Amino acid sequence: MGTATEAAGKGAGTAPGTAARVALVGVHGFGTHHLRNLERLQAAGAVELVAVADPQPPAPGAVPPSAAIHPGLDELLQAAGDLDLVIVATPIQTHAPLALAALAADAELYLEKPPVASLADFNRLCAAAEDSGRGVQIGFQSLGSHALRAIEELLAAGTIGTLEGISATGRWVRDRAYYKRSRWAGKRSINGVDVVDGVATNPLAHAVATALRIAGARTTADIASVETELYRANDIESDDTSVIRIRTTPGLPITCALTICASESVEPCVTLQGSAGTAVFHYTEDRLSIETAAGRSEKTFGRDDLTENLLAHRATGVPLTSSLLDSGAFMLVLEAVRTAPLPSPIDPAHVRWEGDGDSAHAVVTGIEAALERAGREHATFSELGLPWAVSAPATFDIPAS
Template structure:
C-alpha cells in the first residue's frame, strides 16, 4: 500500500453503517465500572460515520456505565447533531486530535480501509491501545509493518472482527473435543447478501481494488463478508500466517466495479484442514451468513451474526443462541488487567494471507450478462447471479470452485497464492 500524502487527507468515513456487517448484539458480560477500574478510560474515535456510528452507540453505553470517557473524535465530516457528547472535542483528522489530546487510553479507528495503516501507525506512536476496524490493513506488507510497530510499542491492538467475541466459539471447541461431530473433515463459510447500485456509490473507495496507487481491496471476502472468512479461520485454529499452508482464489463480478462481488476462497491449514468460503453480494435475497463444520458423524452450523449454533448428528438436532463479549470491553480489560485479546492483530495473520491472495489475484472475471438479472429500479437495483444459491452450497460442501463445478458463467480458474514461508 502506498503512503498517502497526509493522514488527515484521506480519513473520510464510509458513510454506510457497517459495510457488510450485520448489527451486533450488545455484550452479555458485565460492563466494567469506574469503581472497579479506577478513572474512566479516555477514548478517542477516528471516524464517526459509517461503522463509526456503531462505536458511538457502544461508547455511549460504556460511558453511561462510567467505564469510559469519549474525550475526542476525528472526522472530515462533522458528527451528526447529538451523536457525540458535548464534552468531546471534535477534530477533522486524527493527526490534529492526537496533537491536541493527552493521556489517551484507547484510540478506535473506524475509517476507510485505505486509511487504516497510516492512522494505526499514528495511534501506536502514542501510549494508547488501538482498536482497528476490519480488515486490519490493505496489504500483507502493511500488516507486517504494523505488527512490528505494535510489538515494539507494547500496546494491545484489537481488530474489529466482532464475531470472535461469541461464546458459541467455546461451545464449538467443546463439541469438537467431545467428538460429537466425529472427525472434522472440513469447514465452509457461506454468505449470500444483496447490495444495490447505491452501495457502490456511497463513497469513492467502494468496490475499488486501489485508488491512485493506494490499495483498497474492497472485495466480498475482504470487507462485506470478511467476518465469514475470519470466523471460519478461527474455528479451524488458523490464527497466524504460520497456520496457513495454501490459499486459492476464484474471483468474479456481476457489478461494474473493480473488485470481486462473487467468489470462492479455498484455504488449507498447515494441519491439512480444508476451508472453503463461497460468498456473494449478488443473491436474490439476503440470508444471515454461516460457517459449517463438516464432521464424519454430523455437522455444526454457526450463524455468526446471531451467535446461533445448530448441531445435527444421528442423535438428533440441537439449537442454542449464545452471548457475546464486546471487543472494546475486552481491549480495556487487556490494558488494565492483561486479559488476552479476543481478536488480536497477530491472530489476524491468517486472514491477512487471504486478503493478500485477493489483492494479488488477477482482476475479477465479469459474469456474462446472460447469467445476471437485475431486480429493482434505479439506484435500488441489484444484480442476481443465476443459480448462485445452489452454487454456494455446492462449493462449500464439495470444496470446489465455481469453474470446477462446471457453472456456465464460471470461465475463470482458481489462482494459487504463494504463501510466504513462516
C-alpha cells in the same frame, strides 16, 4: 457479558475506578456503532469519549457535548493529550497510517476490519505494535461469541465425529447505491494505494475470519495454501462473487463461498463438516445448530464486546479476543485476493437486475445452489462447471516466514 465486561467496568482506565480516555476516528458508517457503544460504556463509567475525528463533521447531537471534534487524527492527537484508547473506523486504505499514528501516541488501538490492505502493511503494523507494547484489537466482532467455546467443546467431545472440513457461506444483497456511497467502494486501489474492497475482504470478511478461527488458524504460520476464484456481476474493480479455498497447516480444508449478488439476503454461516454430523454457526446471530444421528439441537449464545475486552486487557492483562497477530491468517487470504488476477466479469446473460435506479441489485442466476455446492464439495465455481465460471483458481504463493 462475562469476565471481560466486568473487568472493563471496574477498572479499565488509568487507575482503578478511572474512566479510560477514548478517541474515535471515523464517526460515520460503522463509526455510528462505536458511538452507540461508547455512549453505553460512558454511562457505565468505563470510558470517557474525549474527542472524535472525521473530515465530515458528525450529525448534531451524535457525540457528547464534552467530546472535541477534529477534522483528522493529527489534530486530535495534538489537542487531546494522553489517550488510553483510539478506535479507528475509517475507510480501509486509511487504516495503516492511522493505526501507526495511534500506536505512536502510546494508546491502545481498536482497528476495524480488515486490519490493513496489504500483507506488507500488516507486517509493519505488527512491528509497531510490538515496539509500543500496546494491545491492538481487530474488529471481527463474531470472534467474541460464546458459541466458539461451545464449538471447541463439541469438537473435543467428538459430537460430530472427526472434523473433515469447514465451509463459510454468505449471500447478501447490495444495490448500486452501495457502490456509490464512497469513492473507495468496490475498488482494488485508488491512485496506487491498496483498498481491496472485495466480498471476502470487507462485507463478508467476518465469514472468512470466523471460519479460520474455528479451524484454529490464527497466524500466518497456520495456513498452508490459499486459492482464489474471483468474479463480479457489478461494474466494479473488486470481486462481488467468489470462492476462497484455504488449507490449514494440519491439512483441514476451508472453503468460503460468498456473494453480494443474491436474490435475497440470508444470514451467513459457517458449517463444520464432521464424520458423524454437522454443526452450523450463524455468526451474526450467535446461533449454533448441531445435527447428528441422535437428532438436532440449537442454541443461541451471548457475546463479549470487543471494546470491553480491550479495556480489560489494558487493565488486567486478559487475552485479546481478536488480536492483531491472530488476524495473520486472515491477512494471508486478503493478500491472496489483493494479488490475484482481476475478477472475471460474469456474462450478463447469467445476471438479472431487480429493482430500479440506485436501488437495483444484481442477481447471479442460480447462485444460491452454487454457493451451497461449492462449500459442500470444496470446489470452485469453474470446477463445478457453472456456465459463467470462466476462470481457473489462482494459487497464492505464501511468503516464507
